[in-house]
Amino acid sequence: MMDPSPKPPEALIQAITQDLRPVKPSPPPLPLAMRMVPLALVFSWLIFLAMGVRRDSGPLLTWGVSSAQFVVAMALIWIAAHEGTPAGRLPSKMVRAASAAAFVAVVLLTLLTASLTPPGGPAHGSPWIAGLACGLGSTIAGAILILLFSWTFRKSVAARPTVAGALYGAGAGVAINADWRIICPVSTLPHALGAHGTAILATMLLGACLGRIWGARRLQTR
């Protein structure tokens, strides 16, 4: 028969007394996601400052679309924050549907901006090189944004850390894609979907790998 008022084993007590410093409670998913907004905005401004915006009517025509896409990105981060809460997970079907909707929204917004803005073209070199530069550049920017996000979600206790990481990665990738549209001088559809779209997928994969690594690390540090 079990002890009606069980006491924790000595080893557990020892592990706990080693680190009993006061901690600040984490905010619920929505405020947590909202905390990332200024972070992502400041990072976007830094990218703008570092790389400059494209020099035609493109930014004026597409800033609204990019803002809408930024909201989509933050929605993904909100879902990811839910995924990291043991008692606050959203239904898996809803997560899948929202991810698919975000993907469709990004494709539609890209199609819309491609039809709105002048096609432009790479200043020098082949479109392949321009595509590679954009793909790599936005993937690196997305990776930096994930690392910044990770400061807030590093202690999340997701049941599916890979999924949570992928959602954070997708959110970062979609947010960077919204910025990149205003920076990149090429608006042709193959470039926008091929190079920029691949960067979103790469950032999502990076987030998934990071989530997996952290999930495994959490288990190992017993």
Added chain:
Amino acid sequence: MSGRLACLGAGVVTGWRVLVLSTKAVTNRPPPAKTSIVSEAERELRDLMIRYQSGSLEAFQEIYADLAPGVRRYLLHLAGGLQIADDLLQETFLQMHRSRAAYNPAYAVKPWVFGLARNVFLMNRRAARRWTEVHVLPGDMPESPVLPEMDKLGCVDEVRRCLAGLAADHVEALLLHHEWGFSFDEISGMLGISAQAARTRASRGMAGLRAALNQIQRAGA
């Protein structure tokens, strides 16, 4: 503990603290309101958790005393083995300690800790790839989340056998609701399914259990 299951088919009716199946258990129970009043016990747990986050070891010990037996039985159900369940129990509370900052007082403590226990179980299963070791086959399930006093009762094994023959996700929802008293909203947050799906699973689990118990009763007669 509010939720109770009754062994309907086998005819055992009262006195059970745990596995008691009532005919109106799932289908006639109104869904709990989302903004239900926080129970006294839950409020105490939240206060303890806040004290624990401020660095109180006594608060941790009280939380452990309150939740460990239930979490252990839940892990027994998930893992199906005594040894690994005890290991996972300690691992759960260790993870709780490491992630205590991730708890927000907006959430109820009990579902949060049970959700954490489930995460720990899933992570361990995934990491060690020992599904076959920890999840024994239905016909051979040695442990069910039953309280010790149930051992005195004759049809415990029958109920265990019946539960073991049902779909694992149905049994989990059934037990979370009736054994541990979680609302369907809480179960939905823990399992990553909708509240309606949680209700349906529990309902199907209950129907399956009734059918299985009736079958055993008929066979016995």
